[in-house]
Amino acid sequence: MxxxxxxxxxxxxxxxxxxxxxxxxxxxxxxxxxxxxxxxxxxxxxxxxxxxxxxxxxxxxxxxxxxxxCNGVFLAIGHVPNTKVFVGKLNLDEKGYLQADRFMHTNLPGVFAAGDVQDIRYRQAITAAGTGCQAAMEAEKYLAEHEK
Ligand SMILES: Cc1cc2nc3c(=O)[nH]c(=O)nc-3n(C[C@H](O)[C@H](O)[C@H](O)COP(=O)(O)OP(=O)(O)OC[C@H]3O[C@@H](n4cnc5c(N)ncnc54)[C@H](O)[C@@H]3O)c2cc1C
CATH class of the missing domain: 3.50.50.60 (FAD/NAD(P)-binding domain)
Structure with a gap:
């Protein structure tokens, strides 16, 4: 459309x-x-x-x-999150999306998730950027708390 x-x-x-x-x-x-x-x-x-x-x-x-x-080709063939690298290290749901809580914490302390790779529902630029900001702020907080 x-x-x-x-x-x-x-x-x-x-x-x-x-x-x-x-x-x-x-x-x-x-x-x-x-x-x-x-x-x-x-x-x-x-x-x-x-x-x-x-x-x-x-x-x-x-x-x-x-x-x-034709003059152009646009691919739209579904979504597969590129998370194989995290198998066995971070919790994934049954479709392979990273599992994070509302503060973007994964199951591994100090590791945060953001963007489409943890978002099966919205997968939009603005939500990806928003969760990216959340994850960055949480990472900064984590580093400050673990400075020593
Ligand atoms: C055709 C299409 C149209 C869209 N239109 C809109 C729209 O109109 N409005 C809107 O808001 N959103 C739109 N979106 C969605 C939007 O593009 C995504 O929500 C957004 O790009 C997600 O950002 P991200 O940073 O989470 O992931 P991505 O933009 O996918 O970035 C992930 C990055 O990680 C890299 N990467 C992957 N694996 C590895 C690895 N192992 N090591 C290192 N790097 C790696 C990738 O190369 C990529 O650069 C559209 C998406 C598509 C496909």
């Missing part, structure tokens, strides 16, 4: 035959004359010259392949 403010035509390549978003958002997308949806398909290759994107190659779930000319 956002991209339609800047582009004359948007094609959504979607792996399944339906969306999971709220009905109202689906309706807005499906009735937007600038948006076309290609269902049951995924992008297998991004084509381009040395300067810019020129198109994509698509494969549908039945196995047939096609090409689509």
């Amino acid at each position: 956002f991209l339609t403010k800047f582009a004359s035509k948007i094609t959504i390549i979607h792996r399944k035959d339906s969306f999971r978003a709220s009905k109202i958002m689906q309706q807005r997308v499906l009735t937007n004359p600038k948006i076309k949806v290609v269902w049951n398909s995924e992008v297998v290759e991004i084509l381009g010259d040395s300067k810019k994107v020129t198109g994509i190659k698509i494969k549908n779930t039945a196995g047939s392949r096609s090409s689509l000319a």
